[in-house]
Amino acid sequence: MFNIASILVLVLLAVTFIQSGYEKVMYWSDNVTWLKEHFSKTRLKNHVPLALFHLLVLELISGILCVVGCIQLLVNNGRTFGLYGGIFSCITLIMMLFGQRLAKDYDGARTIIIYFIPAVMVVYWLS
Template sequence: MNNPASFLILLFLAITFLQSGYDKLFYWKDNLEWLKGHFSKTVLKNFVPLALAKILVLELASGVLAIVGMVQLLMNGDRIYGFYAAFLSCVTLLFLLFGQRLAKDYDGARTIVIYFVPAVLAVYWLN
């Protein structure tokens, strides 16, 4: 493996998105209830279940791709699945950022930026 930093960021993305996806999947009702309140004054108020489902799929796909990317890096040094994971992670985080900004949750949006920086670095390193 040529770039241990890439592996570590993929591990970071896998942990982040698989844990978040797990939480959404197994605590769907609690998440949905909270998000309905969070987005009650936005254009998303009637689409919260659909938006949550889409975010769940994006997070799980990002996490699984990150694991596949780590395995690929270790096995043969290839980076394509890691790149896909990093890119999809960026897209997922942009969706989350959009939602936080729409809800005027600027502290939540700021937190997402913290996750976005290493994801963009991964896109750069794995390209």
């Protein structure tokens, strides 16, 4: 269990992104409606469904890579999938951060940083 910290962070990221992806799929129209209002004064206002779809894809890729990374660490101490999961998680979070800053939702942006710190830590540990 040498990589227990990496495994715990990968589980955190997997739960975060898979849960978020699930909610986007199950409540798509509610999300689109809310986000259209959220981004109504930005240049994303006419591209919300496409942006949300891109975010959904990245979240699912991130979550799946984190799950596979946990399994790989447990089975053969491999780090490849966990590293990619951390990298994709960072990219996904940066996309979210950009959107929140664009919408001038600074509290939302601050919340994303809380997830970004462990994501960067896992990239550092597994690289």
